[in-house]
Structure formats: C-alpha cells, structure tokens
Amino acid sequence: MQGFINDFNIKKQAEELEVSVWQTPGFLFSIMGLIIMAAMALVYFVSSHYNSPEILVVSETAIVVIMLTIGGSLIKNIETFAETNKMKSEFISIASHQLKTPLSEIKWETELFLSKHKESAEKEIFDSIERVAESNSKMIKLVNNLLNITRVSQKEFTLQKEQLNIVEIINKAIRENKILAKTKNVTINLTDTTKNNSVVIGDSRGVKAVVDNLLSNAIKFTRAGNIKVSVGNAESKSTICIKDSGVGIPKNEQGRVFQKFFRGSNESRFKTEGTGLGLYLAKSIIEQCDGKMWFKSKEGEGSTFCFSLPSHESTN
Numbered sequence: 019m020q021g022f023i024n025d026f027n028i029k030k031q032a033e034e035l036e037v038s039v040w041q042t043p044g045f046l047f048s049i050m051g052l053i054i055m056a057a058m059a060l061v062y063f064v065s066s067h068y069n070s071p072e073i074l075v076v077s078e079t080a081i082v083v084i085m086l087t088i089g090g091s092l093i094k095n096i097e098t099f100a101e102t103n104k105m106k107s108e109f110i111s112i113a114s115h116q117l118k119t120p121l122s123e124i125k126w127e128t129e130l131f132l133s134k135h136k137e138s139a140e141k142e143i144f145d146s147i148e149r150v151a152e153s154n155s156k157m158i159k160l161v162n163n164l165l166n167i168t169r170v171s172q173k174e175f176t177l178q179k180e181q182l183n184i185v186e187i188i189n190k191a192i193r194e195n196k197i198l199a200k201t202k203n204v205t206i207n208l209t210d211t212t213k214n215n216s217v218v219i220g221d222s223r224g225v226k227a228v229v230d231n232l233l234s235n236a237i238k239f240t241r242a243g244n245i246k247v248s249v250g251n252a253e254s255k256s257t258i259c260i261k262d263s264g265v266g267i268p269k270n271e272q273g274r275v276f277q278k279f280f281r282g283s284n285e286s287r288f289k290t291e292g293t294g295l296g297l298y299l300a301k302s303i304i305e306q307c308d309g310k311m312w313f314k315s316k317e318g319e320g321s322t323f324c325f326s327l328p329s330h331e332s333t334n
C-alpha cells in the first residue's frame with residue numbers, strides 16, 4: 019500500500035529520479051488514466067449522438083493515436099532511466115575494478131614493511147605506515163562494497179553453498195583487522211570454540227565479507243574497549259555474534275539499519291567514513307545462504323550483531 023501511495027507522490031518521484039514532474043512515470047501514468055476515461059466518455063457520447071460508423075471509427079482512431087503517443091513517451095522515459103542506471107552501475111564496476119589492483123599492492127607493501135621492520139624502523143615511520151595501512155584497508159572495504167552492490171543489482175552475485183569452517187574465517191578476519199583494532203585501542207576476543215561444531219554451509223567469500231564487515235564496524239564504532247566474538251550451535255544451525263562496547267545505534271533509527279545507505283545520526287557518522295552499504299549487503303548475503311541476521315543495540319552502551327547459518331556435522 020505504501021509503495022502504491024509513493025507511486026503517486028509525483029513531486030517526490032521527480033526529486034528522486036532528478037527529472038521534471040511531467041517526465042515522471044507517475045505523472046505520465048495519471049495522464050494516461052485521465053485520457054482513457056475521457057476517451058471512453060467521448061466514444062460513448064459519439065456513439066449515442068451520431069448514428070454514423072465513420073465518425074465512430076475516426077474518433078476511436080484519434081484516441082488510439084493519442085494513447086500510443088503517450089505510451090511511447092512513457093516507454094522512452096523508462097528506457098532512458100534503465101539505460102542511465104545501467105551505465106552508472108557499469109561505471110562504478112569499472113572504476114572499482116581499476117582501483118582494486120593499486121589498493122592491493124599498497125596493502126601487500128605496507129604489510130610487508132610492518133612485519134619486516136617491526137623492530138628496526140623508527141617509531142614515527144612505523145606509526146605513519148601503520149596509518150597508511152589502516153586508511154588503505156578502509157578504502158579496500160569501500161571498493162569491495164561498491165563492487166558487490168553493483169553485482170547484487172545486476173544479479174551477478176551467485177553464491178555457492180559449500181562447507182566452511184566458520185572459526186577459521188573468524189580468525190582470519192580478526193588477523194586482518196588487527197591493525198585497525200590496535201590504532202583504535204580495541205581488543206578482540208573469540209570465545210572458546212573447541213567444543214563447537216565449526217562447519218557451516220554458505221559461500222566462503224560472502225561469509226568472509228560478512229564477518230569482516232561486522233568486525234570492522236564493531237572496531238570503527240568503539241572508541242576503546244573490547245569486542246567479543248562468539249560461536250554457538252543449536253538445532254542444526256550455528257550462530258555467530260559480534261558484541262562491542264561502542265557508541266550503539268539510536269533507538270529511533272534501529273528499524274533502518276539494514277537499509278541501503280543507512281548511516282546512523284550519532285557521532286559515528288561524523289567520525290568515521292563509510293557508505294552505509296555494508297550491512298545491507300551482509301544481510302542479503304546471509305539470507306541468500308539460507309541464514310538470518312539481526313542485532314541488538316543501546317546508544318552509548320554498544321551493539322551486538324548476530325547471524326545464523328545452517329550447520330553441518332563436522333567430520334573431525
């Protein structure tokens with residue numbers, strides 16, 4: 019119902035599509051409706067007043083021509099929107115692909131430097147390279163999100179359902195986010211998983227991207243503190259939770275957290291950069307792997323983001 023009402027909110031539609039009011043599908047659709055009603059009245063009037071089949075045929079032909087003209091313009095507008103949208107997605111995809119190679123090179127080089135010169139480099143130089151690595155990893159996340167969002171909108175995202183070791187994925191994500199956590203003075207603990215079945219079913223790249231996103235968010239939105247990652251099993255599924263002691267999400271905004279481009283209005287928005295695409299993508303990846311994602315949050319106290327995936331009996 020809301021969508022139906024929005025279709026007729028022509029001014030809003032014009033603003034969203036960045037076109038004039040008369041070019042919006044809603045406006046053209048309403049005009050078409052009015053013309054159809056007028057045409058029906060006209061045909062009724064002509065057929066009841068003139069007993070001439072020629073006049074009836076001419077008036078019907080005129081109406082068909084008008085309707086085809088409006089329909090043609092409507093289709094042309096829709097084609098233009100679709101084409102622009104496609105070009106925009108292709109541009110984002112090409113630009114993101116081009117950015118990936120230099121960003122990966124910076125990542126390898128900075129990581130190599132940091133591991134090789136941990137003891138020997140001057141503190142100032144070491145700290146500054148660490149900051150370069152941190153900014154670079156934020157840029158990699160942004161580019162990956164842009165690439166994934168175009169893949170999702172172009173329906174290119176085909177996720178595999180394979181057996182994965184979720185604990186290995188979490189440990190890898192923790193290792194990769196270590197620099198970011200260190201610069202934010204945040205510690206990360208994974209609860210004891212030795213008794214857990216750590217095999218889940220999902221797409222390895224997708225699930226890794228989800229864990230990465232939740233973990234880097236937990237770090238980004240925590241000033242200094244602790245992040246707890248837990249894995250639990252129940253009824254043929256595994257639940258993974260990432261709990262932080264950060265800024266939290268205002269209550270009145272919590273309903274929009276998984277929407278595209280959502281960014282909280284609290285201090286996080288002004289202090290950290292981001293696109294608001296990560297959680298939208300994370301939820302769609304988990305749902306495509308037959309899982310669920312949810313969260314709990316209290317402003318000023320912290321947030322817990324969880325997801326569950328079907329689990330698989332471990333063979334070892």
Ligand code: ADP
Pocket residue numbers: 231235236239262264265266267275280281282283286287291292293294295296297298320321
């Ligand atoms: P991004 O981090 O790129 O802005 P996300 O989709 O990952 O995009 O997150 C959207 C918004 O949700 C963030 O901008 C932030 O306001 C809020 N958010 C996400 N995770 C947390 C968290 N752990 N603590 C507080 N706020 C969060």
